[in-house]
Amino acid sequence: MPTLTTDIRAIKGIGEQRAKSLAKLHIATLRDLIAYFPRSYEDRTAVTPIARLQSGETACVEAMVAAAPTLSRVRRGLELVKLRAVDATGTLDITFFNQPYMKDQLKAGETYTFCGKVEGALLRRQMTNPVVEREGQHLLTGRIVPIYPLTAGVSQSILIRSMAQGLAACRDLLPDPLPEPVRQEHKLCHISYAYDQIHFPADQETLAIARRRLVFEELFLFAIGLKKLRTRRSAVAAAPCPVTDLTDFTAALPFALTDAQRRVIGEILADLSSGRPMNRLVQGDVGSGKTMVAAAAMVCAAKNGLQSALMAPTEILAEQHYRGLAPLLEGLNLRCALLTGSMKAAQRRALLTQLADGAVDIAIGTHALISPDVAYQNLGLVVTDEQHRFGVAQRSALSAKGTDPHLLVMSATPIPRTLSLIIYGDLDASVIDQLPPGRQAVDTFAVPGSYRQRIYAFLRKHIAAGRQAYIICPMVEENDALPDDRKAVKEYAAMLQEQVFPDLRIAFVHGRMKAKEKDAVMSAFAAGETDILVSTTVVEVGVDVPNAAVMVVENAERFGLSQLHQLRGRVGRGQHKSYCILISDNRGEETQARLKAMTRLRDGFRIAEEDLKLRGPGDFFGQRQHGLPAMKIADLSCDIALLQEAQSAAERLLQEDPELSSHPLTAQRVEELFAAQGASLN
Ligand code: ADP
Numbered sequence: 001m002p003t004l005t006t007d008i009r010a011i012k013g014i015g016e017q018r019a020k021s022l023a024k025l026h027i028a029t030l031r032d033l034i035a036y037f038p039r040s041y042e043d044r045t046a047v048t049p050i051a052r053l054q055s056g057e058t059a060c061v062e063a064m065v066a067a068a069p070t071l072s073r074v075r076r077g078l079e080l081v082k083l084r085a086v087d088a089t090g091t092l093d094i095t096f097f098n099q100p101y102m103k104d105q106l107k108a109g110e111t112y113t114f115c116g117k118v119e120g121a122l123l124r125r126q127m128t129n130p131v132v133e134r135e136g137q138h139l140l141t142g143r144i145v146p147i148y149p150l151t152a153g154v155s156q157s158i159l160i161r162s163m164a165q166g167l168a169a170c171r172d173l174l175p176d177p178l179p180e181p182v183r184q185e186h187k188l189c190h191i192s193y194a195y196d197q198i199h200f201p202a203d204q205e206t207l208a209i210a211r212r213r214l215v216f217e218e219l220f221l222f223a224i225g226l227k228k229l230r231t232r233r234s235a236v237a238a239a240p241c242p243v244t245d246l247t248d249f250t251a252a253l254p255f256a257l258t259d260a261q262r263r264v265i266g267e268i269l270a271d272l273s274s275g276r277p278m279n280r281l282v283q284g285d286v287g288s289g290k291t292m293v294a295a296a297a298m299v300c301a302a303k304n305g306l307q308s309a310l311m312a313p314t315e316i317l318a319e320q321h322y323r324g325l326a327p328l329l330e331g332l333n334l335r336c337a338l339l340t341g342s343m344k345a346a347q348r349r350a351l352l353t354q355l356a357d358g359a360v361d362i363a364i365g366t367h368a369l370i371s372p373d374v375a376y377q378n379l380g381l382v383v384t385d386e387q388h389r390f391g392v393a394q395r396s397a398l399s400a401k402g403t404d405p406h407l408l409v410m411s412a413t414p415i416p417r418t419l420s421l422i423i424y425g426d427l428d429a430s431v432i433d434q435l436p437p438g439r440q441a442v443d444t445f446a447v448p449g450s451y452r453q454r455i456y457a458f459l460r461k462h463i464a465a466g467r468q469a470y471i472i473c474p475m476v477e478e479n480d481a482l483p484d485d486r487k488a489v490k491e492y493a494a495m496l497q498e499q500v501f502p503d504l505r506i507a508f509v510h511g512r513m514k515a516k517e518k519d520a521v522m523s524a525f526a527a528g529e530t531d532i533l534v535s536t537t538v539v540e541v542g543v544d545v546p547n548a549a550v551m552v553v554e555n556a557e558r559f560g561l562s563q564l565h566q567l568r569g570r571v572g573r574g575q576h577k578s579y580c581i582l583i584s585d586n587r588g589e590e591t592q593a594r595l596k597a598m599t600r601l602r603d604g605f606r607i608a609e610e611d612l613k614l615r616g617p618g619d620f621f622g623q624r625q626h627g628l629p630a631m632k633i634a635d636l637s638c639d640i641a642l643l644q645e646a647q648s649a650a651e652r653l654l655q656e657d658p659e660l661s662s663h664p665l666t667a668q669r670v671e672e673l674f675a676a677q678g679a680s681l682n
């Protein structure tokens with residue numbers, strides 16, 4: 001009798017080779033197999049008469065093989081099986097490439113369902129490599145068919161056939177990780193029905209029912225995991241920091257802290273002195289002064305003899321933090337060091353020694369700071385800046401680094417509460433809800449490309465007055481391999497230099513430049529040696545050049561509101577009146593609504609809510625979903641309502657049974673889910 005843990009080689013059609021391929025998809029057992037969900041579906045329910053086939057469409061026909069298929073070897077490595085199929089309305093030519101077995105498999109006079117893309121002209125319709133199934137069988141055709149993510153050596157048909165066998169063998173063996181009362185209360189279908197229908201839905205409705213249940217399950221388990229993570233962290237001891245006098249720090253600052261900064265620092269100091277590890281998220285709009293809040297925390301740690309690490313998502317930001325903080329901190333007799341991935345080996349070794357023997361109090365850097373070979377003498381506090389790029393796995397890895405160090409997570413991405421629960425559910429939250437005094441609103445305009453000459457004149461005027469400007473170019477993400485964005489930025493900069501501003505100093509920067517080059521460009525800009533910086537969104541987070549007063553965003557429609565807000569936050573950081581100009585030729589209603597919203601809204605949280613409403617969180621985070629947990633089936637862009645439901649169900653269950661001792665299966669699944677994220681709950 002097969003069980004859930006039976007090896008997949010027990011399935012007919014899966015031998016050593018295929019098992020190896022499936023292992024790449026993390027499928028080893030029957031349970032792994034049936035828990036491998038489709039990525040999408042293809043509705044192959046309808047059968048089209050041949051005469052009605054349209055070239056270019058994907059369709060299913062039921063047709064008889066008119067005569068025995070022929071096999072020809074065109075050349076080595078290219079074998080063609082050809083046949084003609086007929087139904088009552090017409091004929092269809094079918095070709096299979098390199099599937100010689102089709103010659104014997106398809107018999108003249110028998111009827112099959114062929115499913116594929118229709119090509120050719122009206123009287124010579126053809127299909128190449130269609131999916132074939134014997135008449136009356138409805139696994140690959142005649143139904144809504146699952147489409148799975150594949151790997152080399154496993155085809156859709158193989159996977160579908162295996163799935164059908166796997167389900168038949170163990171659909172009824174699946175234990176339900178959802179407690180029965182929860183399932184009942186939230187009107188969720190039975191687990192075996194869910195698995196059946198998610199793979200082989202009878203119709204769209206049953207698919208929706210199955211999906212709802214599985215999404216709920218995933219979000220529920222995830223919510224439980226986050227809560228447990230939080231409880232676990234607060235159950236361990238952490239080095240208490242009783243010394244909290246920061247008067248020398250505040251005295252050394254060139255400005256007075258805002259009330260909001262003060263309050264948040266107070267919350268942090270309370271965490272630090274509690275004897276439990278701090279797990280705090282600090283959210284604050286761009287320019288709200290999060291860096292100083294982090295600095296205060298690190299100073300406090302240092303006064304208590306603990307090392308701190310401040311992590312930034314990019315080298316530019318790490319270096320900027322270092323440049324900004326080192327003089328201040330060193331003035332307080334604290335020893336700072338910068339650690340990035342692009343350091344020379346010798347320099348790095350020396351620094352690692354200093355970290356290990358405690359010669360450095362505060363290490364600032366990229367995630368190089370938590371790479372396995374970096375050891376600390378006494379790491380007591382980890383601060384991550386712009387944390388939405390670090391997920392729950394990284395947070396859990398951090399805790400493992402010191403002996404449960406205090407953790408401070410800073411985010412400028414104001415995340416609506418609904419989402420923040422699933423992203424930051426393991427953290428306490430503070431909000432810096434106030435900007436330093438004297439900040440002026442950045443006047444924002446949305447204009448079509450036909451305004452470009454006027455915009456250039458506007459730029460010239462401000463540069464003549466001594467200001468600097470950013471132009472954000474059509475771009476792609478930093479980690480995108482497309483060479484286009486580099487080209488776009490470079491060419492745009494060259495065009496400006498040659499045709500528009502021959503007398504001005506123009507530079508460009510993009511995420512795929514070497515860290516050294518990037519740094520050189522950014523430093524020159526920060527030093528006022530460049531008038532216009534043409535850039536990709538590498539300047540999006542954190543870069544601080546108070547003299548920059550104009551931000552122009554080309555192809556503004558490509559950005560989410562929150563991203564535009566981040567970009568806009570690069571200007572208006574000094575005492576100068578600042579402007580943000582969003583250029584877009586996209587007249588689409590949705591785009592226009594979004595850009596209009598930018599001209600109207602100032603508050604990052606409001607913008608985030610609006611963004612979420614207009615586009616959904618998938619887009620809300622753009623391609624940069626690093627902070628989002630990897631969900632197997634839930635789609636945070638459409639499952640918000642369910643997320644809330646799952647969240648409160650999770651909370652209630654944990655209230656009743658904090659250790660999940662009466663729900664061992666639930667507990668086990670949560671463990672597995674977090675292990676799959678690379679996070680451990682233990
Ligand atoms: P963000 O929250 O976006 O990280 P920063 O920490 O970079 O903001 O601060 C933005 C700018 O405001 C910096 O130049 C910083 O020195 C300055 N700043 C921070 N706090 C205050 C304050 N209380 N008063 C005046 N300026 C401040």
Ligand code: MG
Pocket residue numbers: 290291385412542
């Ligand atoms: Mg910042």
